[in-house]
């Protein structure tokens with residue numbers, strides 16, 4: 201269970217980027233965060249694993265507040281929270297399997313991590329996860345040789361090997377063609393169910409949000425304006441969210 | 452907030468002013484130095500003709516080759532060793548000083564300042580200063596090249612880290628990896644090709660500079676060039692220059708091949 205209470209953040213004085221954001225998410229739920237550009241979606245997502253230090257509120261993961269954790273504790277929370285990026289953020293020169301194994305670093309001693317020493321089980325798990333995302337034949341290929349959709353699936357495998365409770369995706373399909381985008385969304389949706397995850401994705405495509413998400417959170421100018429079951433997203437709400445008619449997007 | 456039109460107009464004015472200023476300084480400068488522009492220009496071909504006649508190696512200059520060759524190797528080794536040591540030091544310093552991997556604002560500013568200091572003192576000045584303490588020796592040349600290279604490489608490496616490693620670094624930080632794990636697993640592998648490319652460039656550059664430094668420190672190829680030149684053995688001096696050019700071009704070709712493979 202992820203509970204966010206009264207989350208606040210301002211990058212500059214008197215210009216709040218987030219004001220009193222609160223929401224709850226149950227395990228096994230795929231959540232889409234939607235809202236116009238600059239609304240604060242990335243800020244929310246990065247606060248959830250404290251890549252951005254917010255200014256106030258609570259972020260409870262199974263009842264423990266991530267915000268008050270010290271460095272060592274934060275590392276332990278972070279390894280339970282996977283992250284998937286718009287630009288994949290892989291080490292392009294390394295092989296696919298090495299990039300997947302990076303997801304284990306949070307569990308390793310400094311030295312084992314520095315020298316990239318992984319156990320047999322970790323390697324086997326990396327292979328089985330690659331199979332799951334459909335890349336078992338690419339394990340020893342360099343990431344720079346993959347397509348965007350394949351890279352994103354490597355990114356997803358890297359987050360899965362963390363054994364996460366939560367996966368955060370910041371515009372996971374913004375750089376992908378429509379077919380790869382569908383493919384990645386379906387994968388995320390299936391994984392959410394299979395592993396009983398909390399998966400939170402920032403999306404600009406409302407039709408995708410509607411199609412795949414269980415719960416939708418709408419953010420406008422740093423404020424939460426919608427937090428309901430995906431079926432309840434109406435044109436009226438979209439109009440207030442984006443300040444204009446976007447009926448076509450819904451179809 | 453400025454309007455774009457106003458900003459662009461402003462920028463246009465800036466450019467005009469700068470061009471006018473540079474032109475003005477040039478005119479003023481040549482008047483001040485009583486530099487005759489036309490005759491200066493005409494003197495260039497003449498200078499080359501003189502070079503061509505006097506510096507042409509002859510059959511006799513061949514006997515100098517073994518000695519030139521030996522000194523040249525010494526100089527190339529000096530350039531390579533100073534660059535490699537400089538690169539190792541610079542990587543660590545750049546990691547401490549870059550905006551993405553750096554420790555804090557104070558250290559970042561300090562590193563930038565030190566790098567800029569080393570870079571902006573001319574190589575000749577470094578050699579002169581070091582000559583006081585270390586006398587005429589290979590080590591003086593090594594140190595001068597080292598300090599200069601460190602100045603350039605720290606700056607270059609910091610920019611490479613900031614441009615190329617920030618995204619992967621963020622991703623690994625998010626997995627719960629600690630600082631050293633992120634540096635060794637994400638930052639270093641990611642920046643390796645660009646770093647090697649800079650090291651190769653710096654070696655080429657240092658071979659040329661080592662020649663100059665050698666004149667001052669009395670070592671390497673620069674030293675024998677100086678001797679030949681001052682004793683009016685122009686053909687041998689010409690032979691030396693030719694050898695340097697061939698080696699530099701050779702090194703450049705090799706490093707371009709290496710670049711093709713690693714990039």
Ligand SMILES: Nc1ncnc2c1ncn2[C@@H]1O[C@H](COP(=O)(O)OP(=O)(O)OP(=O)(O)O)[C@@H](O)[C@H]1O
Nearest residue numbers: 211212217235236237238239240241242243244402
């Ligand atoms: N590092 C920063 N420094 C200052 N202001 C920032 C910074 N990052 C974000 N902001 C501001 O905070 C607000 C929210 O930004 P955020 O990146 O969270 O928006 P977003 O909803 O993710 O937008 P997009 O859909 O374009 O990615 C914006 O007004 C932005 O200008």
Ligand SMILES: [Mg+2]
Nearest residue numbers: 241242243402
């Ligand atoms: Mg964003």
